[in-house]
Structures are given as C-alpha cells and as structure tokens.
Amino acid sequence: MNATDISAYMAHVGVAARAAAAGMASASTAAKNAALCSLAQRLRGAGADLQAANAIDTGAARAAGLAEPLIDRLKLTPAAIATVAQGCEQLAAMPDPVGEIVELKRRPSGINVGQMRVPLGVFGMVYESRPNVTIEAASLAIKSGNAAILRGGSEALNSNLALWRLVQAALADAGLPVDAVQLVQTTDRAAVGRLITMADCVDLIIPRGGKGLIERISAESRVPVLKHLDGNCHTYVDAPVDMALALRVTDNAKTQKYSPCNATESLLVHAEVAAAFLPQIGAVFAAKGVQMRCCPASLALLRAVPGADLVAATEADWSAEYLAAVISIKLVASLDEAITHIGHYGSHHTDAILTRDHANAMRFVREVDSASVMVNTSTRFADGFEYGLGAEIGISTDKLHARGPVGLQGLTSLKWVVLGQGEIRG
Helix, strand or coil, X not given: CCHHHHHHHHHHHHHHHHHHHHHHHCCCHHHHHHHHHHHHHHXXXXXXXXXXXXXXXXXXXXXXXXXXXXXXXXXXXHHHHHHHHXXXXXXXXXXXXXXXXXXXXXXXXXXXXXXXXXXXXXXXXXXXXXXXXXXXXXXXXXXXXXXXXXXXXXXXXXXXXXXXXXXXXXXXXXXXXXXXXXXXXXXXXHHHXXXXXXXXXXXXXXXXXXXXXXXXXXXXXXXXXXXXXXXXEEEEECCCCCHHHXXXXXXXXHHCCCCCCCCEEEEEEEHHHHHHHHHHHHHHHHHCCCEEEECHHHHHHHCXXXXXEEEECCHHHHHCCCCCCEEEXXXXXXXXXXXXXXXXXXXXXXXXXXXXXXXXXXXXXXXXXXXXXXXXXXXXXXXXXXXXXXXXXXXXXXXXXXXXXXXXXXXXXXXXXXXXXCCCCC
C-alpha cells in the first residue's frame, strides 16, 4: 500500500469501529458472554492450526536473527492457548461492569446523584511479539462493550490473523458486530502513525512493546495513551526474613520467565542478612546461567560461588530493564535506603518486600510509589489474569484513569446520572 491507500484503509477501519462501538455499547450481557464462550471453544479446537501459523512466524524470526527473549514472547504454545481460552471463560463469568450505577446519593434538593459505568468507545492497541495479546485485547473489548482496532507486530502477523479470524467467528456466533474487533492487516508502520492521530474515531491508544515504541506513540499520539515505559521491578530482601521464603520467591521473581515486564530486574538485600542469603541465591542463579551485576559489597560475598557469572555493576544497571538472564544486586543498610533506591531508579511498575517485620512491610506498601506493591511474594504475579481480571489490556504506571494491570474497569468510564421526581433548582 502507498500512503494514500493506507490513509484510506485506516479511515475505513476507524469508521467501521465507531459504528460497531455503538452496537457493542448496547449489547446484552448474555450476547457478550456467548461470544466469549464461543471464542474459548474455538481456541481449544484450533490448536493445530494456530501452532502451524505460529511456526511460520517463529521460523521467520529465527531466520532474521531475532533475539531469543523476543522469540520467546512470540511463541503461541498449547499452554498459552489454554490460558487465553480460560481467560475468556473467566471474563464471561465476571459481572458486567457496563450500566452499573455507583455512589448513588440523595441530595438535600431531593435529587439522587450517582455515576454509571459506560464503555470508552473505541480503543486502538499497538503491540509487539506476543500473539496472545490479540485474544486478551479482543476478549476485554467484548466484555467491556467496546470496539478495538488491533495492530500487532509484523513478526507475529500469521499468528495474529489466525487468532483474529476466531474472534470474528465468535462475534458472529453471538450476533454481535464483527467489526467490533478489527486487525490492521498491513505491516506498514504508516498505519500506526495514522491510527494514533484518528481522534475522531479512536478514544484511547494502548501500546504494548519496547520502550522505543511506547515513547514514539506517547510523543506523536493525538489520542490519550495508556502506557508504561519500563519494567525495572525490584525485590527487596529485608531483615529479618524467612530465608527459605526469600530464596524461593526471589528465584521465581527472576527466573520463572525472563521476558515479561513483571520479572524482577533488581535485587536489594539488607546488609544484615546478605552473608547468609547472597551465596545461596547466587548458587541458584549460577546454576541457571543468570549473570549478576553487583555492587562492590555483594560482589565480595558472591566471589566464592562456583560458576557464578559476576560483573561489577555500573550506574546504568540500577535502572536497567534486562528482559534476559541478568540481574543487578545491591546491598542496602536499611529499609529507608531500599525505598530511596527504588524511588530513584525504579519504573513505578512492581516492587516487592520479603520480610518478617509487619511494620516494615506496611511502610514499604505505603511509601513505594508503584502501580503494584507486594509483600512476601513474587513480582511475577503483577498480571491481570493473576489478579482475577480475566485478562489484562496492559499495565499502566500513569496515575490518571487506570493504574497497574488494566482489565474491564480500565476500559470503562463514568458518567454522572441524576434521578429526580420533578425537583427544580431554587
């Protein structure tokens, strides 16, 4: 397509989405749930076809020399298909937020004032790699009564097309507008540039991908953007701490999967427990091939660990999001120092404290300014599915509209509703 063709194509997509949004806003809960259940069933029945399409994408990615963490994000495994299918069913079982009236209060004048939850309208989703995002975004759009325009990465085009066809079939099964979820079928980047300026057709842009993509969209969009830029998540091992718990949770937070934005990238350890904790976690990391980028004090404690891949940390390491088998490690003298370090170098995404001290835990929860703050558990739980949202559209580190994992409610807005019986203002 040339620039004129892309402009015309995206204009057509936008107009179709706006029309479909009206139908979705008035759709019954039963119809939306029927579409979600149909989609779950179709996903489970299409495993072979989906994996065949995904194999084309992963094969092309390897041939192009794509980094292994990015290829890992691209994979559409049976487990991933089962998870998104389960997410559709979980969403279907959840209460419908659309039409709910909250905070209804009677005023002295006699009127009753409250707020009704309503769909945003049309959201545009720009994402890289992970094809499961296609289903997560589509299912959330359906349940929240919105229309969605999805633009996945060129590296996942075959996978996304195969998934999107299932979504359209499920919408048709339930009698809902098939244009309620559209996939941009050109890989030309000009389509993204057009999408993020279509303020007449699009109400919200949600980018999910690398920092460069998100920064570009945030700078150029004429539509509000829901985003997070970095996932430099911290795990802080406090004193006192349950050593077995700290080892198990820290290992999971870093190594359960390296590529997600909620994997721990920075490990802070209280100096009082460092001599006992660091050699043990260092042995775990060494066995799994994790490179440790250390402050001088932690480097000294880890030198005796057989096979440890140790590097002296630089200033840049304290704010790095590695998305790989690399972790920064720093000793701190106190909870105050840990909180200050996270505030300076963190990305306001997800941070955890491992401690036996309840007062310290509560201080950490109050004072660490992140979208998710955790006590005695893995940062890997910062996820819409794990939070019971059914699926997530993304994670926001902004403070307006939505924060943290964004699910159904993050795709709705509130309008004021006033109920009266003939009252007039004096």
